[in-house]
Amino acid sequence: MTMLEIRDLGKRFGGLDAVKDVNLDVEAGQITAVIGPNGAGKSTLFNLVHGFYRPTAGTISFKGEDITHSSPHRTVAGGIARTFQTTNLFDDSTLLENVLAGRIVRSKSNVFDAVFHTPRHRRESRINEDKAMEALESCGVAEYRHDLASNVPQEVQKRTAVAMALATEPELLLLDEPAGGIPEEETVDFGNLIRSLPQRGVSVLLVEHKMTMIMDLADTILVLDHGQKLALGAPAEIQTNPDVIRAYLGSTAQEEN
């Protein structure tokens, strides 16, 4: 089943095409990766899907529903969560509080529920706590739940960002360089976390620079260059695609081998 369908998507800033004529299908239960050199439009693509930016051309649909012009709130409520390239957490809060913030979008109780302490409010608080703990545990950071976000190591922060996104109960998770800044020896563990997501019913769309990790994880890879599609296919195809090697992989691939 196709989870996310991107058709002829375009975004112009001033006179420049940040993203142009991009087509992509993200299949349910798969890990789809977007790669490309800096400035290739990867983050813009994420911002378009998520609703931060409004596209200037094309359409995006999610589970058959048109979300081209949805606001971030609606996209997240609809089941698409994201993480940022730079770790983004509420620094002055504990990890648990951070992940609880991810539950806001699923909370229905309002001020009156809170003031009158209604059964709905109590039930919801309980569910939120449980779901938040569950997310923290599945990302392997439950033991730090009472530590301030600014006090834990980079890797724990990155995992918490994923947990916060998972707490919104997404069906599709957009990960923007989730392993950036994580020491090389820990990327394998982190890769395992990402690999476990489809089994939990969360499809993944991922931007990443660590090439070995991508080739290992992704089912499908989209290569962007100057905002446009350069290639699309399985990792093996991408690795042998002459255009890709010339434009992007060449140097990196040699380094990594």
Added chain:
Amino acid sequence: MNPMKNPRIIGTIAVIILLGLTPLAFAQENYAMRVITVGMCAAIAVYGLNIILGFTGQLNLAQGGFFGIGAYGVGLLTTDYDWSFWAAFVVSVIGTAVIGYLCGLIALRTKDEYFAIFTMAIGFIIFLVISRWEPVTHAHSGVNNVKFPEGGGLIDFESPVAMFYLVFAILLICVYTTYAIRRSSVGRTLLTIRTSEDLADAIGVRVGFSKQLAFAASAVFGGVGGGLYATVVGFIGPDAASIDKTFEFLMFILVGGMGTVAGPLLGSMIVTFLFELFQDFQAYRFIVLGPIIVALVIFAPRGIVGYLGGFVDRRNRRRRAEEARGADDDLDSTGASTSGGTGDHRARNVADGIESGAGRTGGTPSSEETK
């Protein structure tokens, strides 16, 4: 943990009880009772400011204006139109709610400095209307003989003590509402906006809508405080709506602690007392108070309750963090959602909310867009 063992809650309740007992000491001194009661009216408006400034992190410079709308609503309706206090009060509060909601329609689209400038304009316009619209507001002659609340033959609100307890009861509702908001997902929503609007957006928070509601709520509290102020004082002039009032409210909240439950109350009481000390040179008090507010923002931005609470939180958090890491093994085996221990964590976390770091904001995630 039992909330009754939380030092923050114990402290808040202690302050409230202390305040509630003041009539025992001052019942014979009408002036003192009135000063304290007026201070509580201001505190109600400050609780409004707390929602928008303390929780949501947006500087609302129109709070004095909303206070004025509440005051003039009650003042004019009970005198020129001869309404009963209660009817006038309810209508005035609804009126401020509507005006606050409408202003919020624009405020929700703005942020940070734009929000402050916008609300400054709103506050100034409200003041201009009240001080210039002579036929309706009597401009500088003000409104005299605002009615006392009708006691229905049961309570005589002309007695300062009765009036004290009326305002006190409404103030308690405000304190409790603040507490309830803070520990709920509503409060969490506002706090995420304070820390980072972009991140709040990313996790699906309805930033604009929440800001609008927070602003409207803030206005309502302002209107309630103003309406009570009018009946307590009996006479109101345009200065009830001036930016000076906003400034006083800012001072109250800064001294007490932004984003805390007890801060607005404590700050209002302490600063009201200080104002009384400066009573003799009323007009010039800002020569001293201006620099004080600057010094507070620079050296002690978290306020009394912010610092005390921060100390308590830090201690608790350190203990809990160690516990959590120590108990990690059995957590892994039992699973948190089923383990009996988690209910305990749950209660404590919810009660403490995302309290720490009141008045501070984290980094913004806008680096994303530069790419």
Added chain:
Amino acid sequence: MTLFIQQLFNGLALGGVYCLAAIGLTLVFGVLRIPNLAHGALYMLGAYITYFFLTTVGVPYIAAIGIAAIMLFIVGVGLERLVFHPLRNSPHTHHMIAAVGAMFFFQALAQAIWGADFRRMDTPITGELRILGAEISAQRIVIIVTAVIVLALLALFIKRSIHGQTIEAIEQDRVGASLVGINPSMVSMLTLGLSALLATIAAGLVAPINLLSPTMGDALNLKVFAIIILGGLGSLPGAIVGGFALAIAETMTATYISSAVGEAVAFIVLVAVLAIKPNGLFTKAVQR
């Protein structure tokens, strides 16, 4: 037609005043990223100090404005050092609250020294000029001419002098500027001093037309903020265009509709701009 010409010149004179006041504010925002809510109070203080030197001390009008401008420059520098500099790493609400504190301090100070009553400042510049049948008071011509000269000097200062260039550099790119060895805190002081100086010139020029009072800065504050939001926070050309546009709109509506509407124009502009583009028209992309 005569009335129109008359009001056009009135509008231009008012526009000159608004420009001088707004340019300083927008410079401060561009360099310090702070909306200086105390700007109107600096303007008010400038007016009173000019009044003091002109009326009480008895120095010539131009000299009085000059002395007041230099004094306010020092006040501006002090404000940066004592208030804004210590808050440079605080959240945005804090320096705005501090600015409100400073504003009340200045107002109370003026009230303590000169009292709360309105004061009139007489100008040595009298007489009227006839232009296209309209009688324009010489004071207004002086305002227009002075405003143009000061704006030209300011432009020259920013383009030519080292300090001016650093202001421009920091406005455009704070990080980059510190990399090439510009001292941002020096420039911050200079900018706030300059903004207070410009506001004082504006106040000294317009004081003979308006009355002085400790709260005279409040209305101006709102107007200059409307102007710089209209013109884009941090934009110099925007402040100039916005200043004249608002002033002319204000005088024309006051003449042809009613003075109350004239008063409200600034507010309407402010609300309209924020409703349409919450981050101001012509906002520079750099500011994101």
